[in-house]
Amino acid sequence: MxxxxxxxxxxxxxxxxxxxxxxxxxxxxxxxxxxxxxxxxxxxxxxxxxxxxxxxxxxxxxxxxxxxxxxxxxxxxxxxxxxxEIIPIEVVIRNIAAGSISKRFAIPEGTQLPRSIVEYYYKNDALGDPLVSEEHVTAFGWATIQELDEILSLSLRVNDYLSGLFLGIGLKLVDFKLEFGRVQHENGEVQIILADEISPDNCRLWDTKTNEKMDKDRFRRDMGxxxxxxxxxxxxxxxxxxxxxxxxxxxxxxx
The missing domain is CATH 3.30.200.20 (Phosphorylase Kinase; domain 1)
Structure with a gap:
C-alpha cells in the first residue's frame, strides 16, 4: 500500500x-x-x-x-x-426552518422561510463555530467585502440549482452548508471556488411527500x-x- x-x-x-x-x-x-x-x-x-x-x-x-x-x-x-486556501467561514443556506434557527427564533420545524436565508459561522471547533455577521468576517480579515459578495452570489446559485435538482428526485433541500477557498492562478489572479463536500452530512434533505429525514439528523437524533x-x-x-x-x-x- x-x-x-x-x-x-x-x-x-x-x-x-x-x-x-x-x-x-x-x-x-x-x-x-x-x-x-x-x-x-x-x-x-x-x-x-x-x-x-x-x-x-x-x-x-x-x-x-x-x-x-x-x-x-x-x-x-x-x-x-x-x-x-480555505476561508474560515461556513456558509449556511436555509430554505425551511430546522435545527438551530428553529430553536433561536421559536419557529416550528418545517416552516417555509419567507426567502432563503444565508448565515455565516466562524470555523473554530474550540469556540463551537459561532454565528457571525458580515461585519465580523470583513473586520477580522477572514474575507474581503468583494470575496464575501462572490461567496454570497455563488451560494445562492448553488442553492437555486440544487433545490431544483433534489426536488426532481422527491427531496426538499431544507438547508445546507458550504465552504469556499482561494486559488491563485499563474497570472496572479485569486479566485474563490467551492470546496469541501456536499452530501447528506452537510445537507438536510426531506422526502417531499412524507417529510422523512434523509440526512445526518437521523444520527443526531438517534432515529435509526x-x-x-x-x-x-x-x-x-x-x-x-x-x-x-x-x-x-x-x-x-x-x-
Missing amino acids: VRRKQIYEGKAKILFEGPEPGTIVQYFKDDATAFNNQKKGTITGKGVLNNRITEYLFQKLGEIGVPTHFIRRLNMREQLVREV GVEEAYQEVARRLGIMPEGGPRDMPGPATMQ
Missing part, C-alpha cells in the same frame, strides 16, 4: 498530499460527529456514498459554471481536488436507519455503487 503524507484530519475526511503540485487527495471516512463533536459514531459505508454524491453534485455544479476544487474521483473513498437514508439519496441520484457501499481500508500514512 502506498504511504502518503497526511496533511490534515477532520471529523469526516483526511487530506493527503496529492500526486502533483497544487493537488490534494481527499479521503472520506465513515466517522460521524454531531453537536460540535460531542456525539461520535460510525455510519457504515458513509464515506463511499459521500464520495460519490459529492463527485456527482460538484460535476453538475461545474456544468453550470460554479467553480469547484473537484478534479476527479480516484476510487471508492478518495477524490483528487485542487489545493486551496442512517445508512439506509444515505443509500436512498444515492439511489435517487442514480449513483448507488453497484452491490452497495462496500468497505475499503484507509490508506497507510506518514506524518
Whole structure:
C-alpha cells in the first residue's frame, strides 16, 4: 500500500498530499460527529456514498459554471481536488426552518422561510463555530467585502440549482452548508471556488411527500436507519455503487 503524507484530519475526511503540485487527495471516512463533536459514531459505508454524491453534485455544479476544487474521483473513498486556501467561514443556506434557527427564533420545524436565508459561522471547533455577521468576517480579515459578495452570489446559485435538482428526485433541500477557498492562478489572479463536500452530512434533505429525514439528523437524533437514508439519496441520484457501499481500508500514512 502506498504511504502518503497526511496533511490534515477532520471529523469526516483526511487530506493527503496529492500526486502533483497544487493537488490534494481527499479521503472520506465513515466517522460521524454531531453537536460540535460531542456525539461520535460510525455510519457504515458513509464515506463511499459521500464520495460519490459529492463527485456527482460538484460535476453538475461545474456544468453550470460554479467553480469547484473537484478534479476527479480516484476510487471508492478518495477524490483528487485542487489545493486551496480555505476561508474560515461556513456558509449556511436555509430554505425551511430546522435545527438551530428553529430553536433561536421559536419557529416550528418545517416552516417555509419567507426567502432563503444565508448565515455565516466562524470555523473554530474550540469556540463551537459561532454565528457571525458580515461585519465580523470583513473586520477580522477572514474575507474581503468583494470575496464575501462572490461567496454570497455563488451560494445562492448553488442553492437555486440544487433545490431544483433534489426536488426532481422527491427531496426538499431544507438547508445546507458550504465552504469556499482561494486559488491563485499563474497570472496572479485569486479566485474563490467551492470546496469541501456536499452530501447528506452537510445537507438536510426531506422526502417531499412524507417529510422523512434523509440526512445526518437521523444520527443526531438517534432515529435509526442512517445508512439506509444515505443509500436512498444515492439511489435517487442514480449513483448507488453497484452491490452497495462496500468497505475499503484507509490508506497507510506518514506524518
